[in-house]
Amino acid sequence: MPRDKFSSxxxxxxxxxYRGRSGKSERNVRVVAEASGGRMVVEAIGRQxxxxxxxxKRENLAPMQPCLFD
Numbered sequence: 001m002p003r004d005k006f007s008s009x010x011x012x013x014x015x016x017x018y019r020g021r022s023g024k025s026e027r028n029v030r031v032v033a034e035a036s037g038g039r040m041v042v043e044a045i046g047r048q049x050x051x052x053x054x055x056x057k058r059e060n061l062a063p064m065q066p067c068l069f070d
Contacts, residue, residue: 009034009058016061018042028064029054 018029029042046052
């Protein structure tokens, strides 16, 4: 499945889709900040329901799909 890539870094507070290393799962995350080396700090809901912060590569982030109510 082709994915749209960001032409620049997404702004803090933006909601984006993140595809993990396996490529099978995709989750919606919120961008917190830009980290070094082309990485972004994002916040997601963890397995126990608490927010967790992750550092992910920018190329694994894609704009979210259009919502039903947009």
